[in-house]
Amino acid sequence: MKALFVLGLLLLSxxxxxxxxxxxxxxxxxxxxxxxxxxxVSLANWMCLTKWESGYNTKATNYNSxxxxxxxxxxxxxxxxxxxxxxxxxxxxxCGISCSVLLQDDxxxxxxxxxxxxxxxxxxxxxxxxxxxxxxxxxxxVQGCGV
Numbered sequence: 001m002k003a004l005f006v007l008g009l010l011l012l013s014x015x016x017x018x019x020x021x022x023x024x025x026x027x028x029x030x031x032x033x034x035x036x037x038x039x040x041v042s043l044a045n046w047m048c049l050t051k052w053e054s055g056y057n058t059k060a061t062n063y064n065s066x067x068x069x070x071x072x073x074x075x076x077x078x079x080x081x082x083x084x085x086x087x088x089x090x091x092x093x094x095c096g097i098s099c100s101v102l103l104q105d106d107x108x109x110x111x112x113x114x115x116x117x118x119x120x121x122x123x124x125x126x127x128x129x130x131x132x133x134x135x136x137x138x139x140x141x142v143q144g145c146g147v
Contacts, residue, residue: 018059019105021074023047024145026056031147033111039118046114047141048133049126050074058105073102075114076128082113094120 036043053076054060062071069080069088079088085099095113
């Protein structure tokens with residue numbers, strides 16, 4: 001009985017943690033979903049962005065206290081502007097989705113929203129990209145991945 005309880009806790013823990021992509025698997029997924037070269041942004045830049053925003057983790061969240069909002073998922077998409085989490089005051093929801101969709105292991109909807117963000121504001125909408133990727137050699141993020 002104790003073993004089943006421990007197994008249950010491990011499974012629950014895994015479901016809360018979400019999927020953390022292996023680097024090359026994510027590179028291939030992002031390429032297949034049309035991000036390589038989208039609006040002039042290379043796949044290596046998308047990979048750098050997701051590394052620094054979420055560590056390639058689909059369940060990553062980050063609460064922002066001022067102004068109150070939360071960043072969700074592998075791209076850390078913000079609830080004030082892009083999705084609806086039901087708790088962010090004056091949310092705009094420009095992607096027209098629930099923020100919970102951004103936490104799914106299937107990142108298709110997250111990519112669709114990321115495309116909208118880059119179309120509206122450019123890659124500089126992401127602070128982590130500006131801090132860690134802009135003007136840097138980001139080729140390492142796709143090196144050896146065959147993409």
